[in-house]
Amino acid sequence: MRTRAPADPEVREFTAEVVALDDRTVTLDTTYFYAESGGQPADRGTIDGIRVVDVQDDGDAVHHTLASSPDFEVGDTVSGVIDDDFRTYCMRAHTASHVLYGAGRRLLEDLGYGGFDIAEEKVRVDFTTPTDIDDETLVELERLTNRAVWDSLDVSWEEVPTEEATAREDVAFNTKTEEGVMDDADTVRIVDIDGWDVAACGGTHVGNTREIGPVTVLDRSNPGEGLTRVEFAVGPGGIGRSAERHRALRQTAAALETNVDDLAETAVAVRSERDDLQDRVRELEQAAVADAIDGFEAVEKQGATWRLGVLDGVDPNDAGEAAKEAVDDAGVVGAVGGDERPYVVVAAGSESGVHAGDVVDAVTDEYGGGGGGGPPFAQGGGLDADPADVRDALREWESTE
Numbered sequence: 001m002r003t004r005a006p007a008d009p010e011v012r013e014f015t016a017e018v019v020a021l022d023d024r025t026v027t028l029d030t031t032y033f034y035a036e037s038g039g040q041p042a043d044r045g046t047i048d049g050i051r052v053v054d055v056q057d058d059g060d061a062v063h064h065t066l067a068s069s070p071d072f073e074v075g076d077t078v079s080g081v082i083d084d085d086f087r088t089y090c091m092r093a094h095t096a097s098h099v100l101y102g103a104g105r106r107l108l109e110d111l112g113y114g115g116f117d118i119a120e121e122k123v124r125v126d127f128t129t130p131t132d133i134d135d136e137t138l139v140e141l142e143r144l145t146n147r148a149v150w151d152s153l154d155v156s157w158e159e160v161p162t163e164e165a166t167a168r169e170d171v172a173f174n175t176k177t178e179e180g181v182m183d184d185a186d187t188v189r190i191v192d193i194d195g196w197d198v199a200a201c202g203g204t205h206v207g208n209t210r211e212i213g214p215v216t217v218l219d220r221s222n223p224g225e226g227l228t229r230v231e232f233a234v235g236p237g238g239i240g241r242s243a244e245r246h247r248a249l250r251q252t253a254a255a256l257e258t259n260v261d262d263l264a265e266t267a268v269a270v271r272s273e274r275d276d277l278q279d280r281v282r283e284l285e286q287a288a289v290a291d292a293i294d295g296f297e298a299v300e301k302q303g304a305t306w307r308l309g310v311l312d313g314v315d316p317n318d319a320g321e322a323a324k325e326a327v328d329d330a331g332v333v334g335a336v337g338g339d340e341r342p343y344v345v346v347a348a349g350s351e352s353g354v355h356a357g358d359v360v361d362a363v364t365d366e367y368g369g370g371g372g373g374g375p376p377f378a379q380g381g382g383l384d385a386d387p388a389d390v391r392d393a394l395r396e397w398e399s400t401e
């Protein structure tokens with residue numbers, strides 16, 4: 001006997017005769033326990049007061065696994081009680097997945113079913129569609145789903161000949177989750193949400209979409225195989241997530257000194273202002289470095305004017321750029337900076353007769369560290385010396401060529 005749960009999902013208590021018993025595994029002549037199938041978990045509950053820990057359908061019969069070995073025997077009449085909270089959650093969550101799919105029909109191209117899964121915290125539905133489910137589409141999926149819940153659409157189900165069902169273009173099929181129905185080749189269970197969605201499905205469903213309650217879409221992802229996964233929550237978990245998001249929105253709006261409606265616009269404006277300020281700060285820093293180099297002492301040697309000095313709190317790359325900018329054809333600029341392990345940058349004009357790389361090599365030979373460069377520009381870093389000492393060494397440096 002297959003489970004009667006999909007046909008009569010409201011039944012929570014029943015009596016049945018034990019037809020087989022193997023230690024903790026019980027088979028009944030009739031059962032309303034839902035056997036795990038596709039993405040819907042097995043029902044919880046009790047048989048003659050003993051907890052049911054698993055329910056599986058092996059294709060021939062439904063087997064209930066109990067938490068402990070029962071006292072009853074084959075031929076006895078037992079009473080089954082299905083955990084109402086968990087079944088109700090599964091019915092609502094499962095029907096919500098159909099409603100979400102119906103919303104997908106209105107928003108996504110070439111839509112197909114790729115599977116679904118009901119967990120305690122969230123439900124996932126996998127779509128096959130070439131449409132990119134971007135933020136806007138995701139929000140619209142949620143809005144349409146909740147709208148269909150509010151519209152209180154009747155949900156009905158019936159067995160129809162498999163041939164007839166597969167010939168209908170409006171029926172969503174998923175061979176993974178409907179295996180329980182599909183392998184019973186003659187008929188298939190069709191679940192119809194009035195005017196919204198039609199699917200072949202062997203799960204348990206509520207009789208009207210309003211029973212689902214609020215649906216909170218959580219996120220989307222791409223698990224591979226061309227699937228787009230949408231996760232949502234129903235019940236207290238979903239309501240809680242919704243409240244958390246509302247709280248976060250309000251906190252963010254307060255932090256930006258605006259209101260929720262203007263939040264996106266304000267965030268864009270704040271970001272643009274930040275970018276402008278960063279650019280401005282950068283310009284000022286560059287101007288400050290240029291000014292500092294302008295103020296370096298001038299040293300005349302071997303026919304060229306050297307400007308030498310120490311820079312405070314300037315990044316080596318910025319110092320290098322500023323040195324290249326400041327040097328003229330006949331001159332040389334040498335700057336030293338940094339605290340722990342100082343750097344040196346040297347820019348030499350094309351008519352200065354100075355090879356910047358030779359200067360830096362002489363410095364690193366003397367003070368360690370590394371670096372190098374060509375005639376017009378060179379830099380070294382990791383020097384083991386006080387910046388002022390390095391500047392003094394530059395002052396003394398003379399070309400030996």
Ligand SMILES: [Zn+2]
Pocket residue numbers: 094095098191201202203204205
């Ligand atoms: Zn279903």
